[in-house]
Amino acid sequence: MENDKKLIIRAKDVMQKTIVFIDGMATAKEAAAKMKSEKIFCLIVKKRHADDAWGIMVVHDLIKGVIISGRSPEDVHVYEIMTKPIITVPSDMDIRYVARLIYRAGIRRAPVEENGNIVGVVSLSSLILDHDLF
Numbered sequence: 001m002e003n004d005k006k007l008i009i010r011a012k013d014v015m016q017k018t019i020v021f022i023d024g025m026a027t028a029k030e031a032a033a034k035m036k037s038e039k040i041f042c043l044i045v046k047k048r049h050a051d052d053a054w055g056i057m058v059v060h061d062l063i064k065g066v067i068i069s070g071r072s073p074e075d076v077h078v079y080e081i082m083t084k085p086i087i088t089v090p091s092d093m094d095i096r097y098v099a100r101l102i103y104r105a106g107i108r109r110a111p112v113e114e115n116g117n118i119v120g121v122v123s124l125s126s127l128i129l130d131h132d133l134f
Contacts, residue, residue, distance in 0.1 A: 015120030055084035
């Protein structure tokens with residue numbers, strides 16, 4: 001009899017592997033330039049020390065924290081507009097649970113963590129655009 005068991009797709013199977021880090025003391029202008037040059041929509045904010053938490057800065061943070069508030073991008077630091085701590089997912093988490101977590105948390109992307117390091121980012125678009133899912 002043939003095995004009907006489906007292959008489990010994990011976060012690491014659909015994550016975007018391009019990760020760009022930034023220091024929390026960088027300015028919003030530097031962050032925006034980095035996002036533009038790398039053609040990405042989020043930056044992972046580096047930990048200050050081993051016991052610190054990761055942060056994330058997304059395009060929405062720039063819009064809300066700089067453009068809408070009318071502040072100068074040279075005067076706004078990443079730590080002022082980022083989200084910290086962040087919700088991360090283990091690299092071996094079943095993608096069904098990743099999707100549920102992202103949906104219920106009301107976020108668009110979640111960094112993927114493996115052995116204490118960020119190794120990728122799973123986004124709503126990566127879940128939809130992955131050809132193995134649909």
